Amino acid sequence: MTKLLVTGAEGQLGRSLRRIFDNEPQLAVTYIDIDRLDLTDKSAVDTFFDNARYDIVINCAAYTAVDLAEKNEVACSHINTDAVKNIAEAARRHQTKVIHISTDYVFNGKNFMPYAENDVPDPQSIYGRTKLEGEAVLKAYCPQSIIIRTSWLYSEWGNNFMKTMCRLGDEKHEIGVVCDQIGTPTYAHDLAAAIYSIITAEQWHPGIFHFSNEGVASWYDFAVAIMHHARKDCRVNPITTKEYPTDARRPHYSVLSKAKIKTTYGLTIPHWEESLRKCINNYLQL
Numbered sequence: 001m002t003k004l005l006v007t008g009a010e011g012q013l014g015r016s017l018r019r020i021f022d023n024e025p026q027l028a029v030t031y032i033d034i035d036r037l038d039l040t041d042k043s044a045v046d047t048f049f050d051n052a053r054y055d056i057v058i059n060c061a062a063y064t065a066v067d068l069a070e071k072n073e074v075a076c077s078h079i080n081t082d083a084v085k086n087i088a089e090a091a092r093r094h095q096t097k098v099i100h101i102s103t104d105y106v107f108n109g110k111n112f113m114p115y116a117e118n119d120v121p122d123p124q125s126i127y128g129r130t131k132l133e134g135e136a137v138l139k140a141y142c143p144q145s146i147i148i149r150t151s152w153l154y155s156e157w158g159n160n161f162m163k164t165m166c167r168l169g170d171e172k173h174e175i176g177v178v179c180d181q182i183g184t185p186t187y188a189h190d191l192a193a194a195i196y197s198i199i200t201a202e203q204w205h206p207g208i209f210h211f212s213n214e215g216v217a218s219w220y221d222f223a224v225a226i227m228h229h230a231r232k233d234c235r236v237n238p239i240t241t242k243e244y245p246t247d248a249r250r251p252h253y254s255v256l257s258k259a260k261i262k263t264t265y266g267l268t269i270p271h272w273e274e275s276l277r278k279c280i281n282n283y284l285q286l
């Protein structure tokens with residue numbers, strides 16, 4: 001029996017993990033979110049870890065409001081960096097393995113080919129910087145950890161681009177969506193399945209891994225596909241980042257290379273549009 005702790009369990013990835021883990025009787029999983037344990041509270045985290053033993057903690061908790069983070073640096077840093085340090089210190093004391101999730105926004109977006117794990121990060125936003133600092137603190141305390149950087153996460157739950165587009169598709173006949181930010185959407189269910197492969201693999205391979213769905217898209221491409229698969233009668237017009245200013249700067253290009261995670265864990269990753277269709281079908285129960 002493998003004992004798992006999932007933090008941020010009410011978020012998109014946490015709920016996607018639960019959907020997979022609930023069918024796996026060999027896993028004993030504890031799910032927690034901020035209502036049960038505020039991860040920024042060091043003594044509460046210490047007490048929590050002292051009271052139970054886990055083989056692996058999967059940290060899905062984060063401050064994910066990328067634009068709000070620009071005005072709330074302290075809160076963002078508490079969750080994306082200090083809370084990771086609290087988990088890492090407790091995990092080191094109890095020899096608990098850690099899987100932590102990070103982001104494509106650690107890169108500056110000036111690449112023209114998919115980012116590999118050893119490419120040099122250069123975050124352009126508070127969110128990206130605090131996530132990178134979270135990675136660093138975890139590597140320092142628990143060098144045997146696994147860090148998975150992912151991008152453009154969406155699911156049936158929470159706030160995400162897919163759900164926003166579905167709503168706008170009902171409310172508007174026409175919208176503009178940026179076409180000069182290129183990346184890859186990631187269905188949280190596929191990331192959860194990859195995490196399942198990692199925890200059930202024969203060997204634990206520490207280090208950083210990149211994971212997204214296969215393929216490349218702009219937010220415009222993503223929006224067009226959402227309207228199509230959700231059967232919304234809403235025209236999507238391509239606009240530039242300059243025409244849609246946001247508080248946080250986002251990378252123009254943040255496609256992640258999945259070569260390392262595919263080779264290490266023998267994963268086959270679905271194309272983003274195939275996964276989008278599945279998620280929309282689940283969400284709208286088409």
Ligand SMILES: NC(=O)c1ccc[n+]([C@@H]2O[C@H](COP(=O)([O-])OP(=O)(O)OC[C@H]3O[C@@H](n4cnc5c(N)ncnc54)[C@H](OP(=O)(O)O)[C@@H]3O)[C@@H](O)[C@H]2O)c1
Nearest residue numbers: 008010011012013034038039061062064101103150152153
């Ligand atoms: N969403 C994306 O597009 C995206 C892209 C790349 C990487 N990622 C990374 O992927 C991971 C999962 O993202 P997600 O979209 O599933 O996140 P999410 O839906 O925002 O869920 C995060 C969860 O963490 C909880 N949380 C926040 N502060 C906490 C605290 N102090 N103590 C305990 N729990 C706390 C949140 O609770 P509240 O809701 O009450 O705050 C929420 O339930 C994160 O590490 C994120 O940085 C996400």
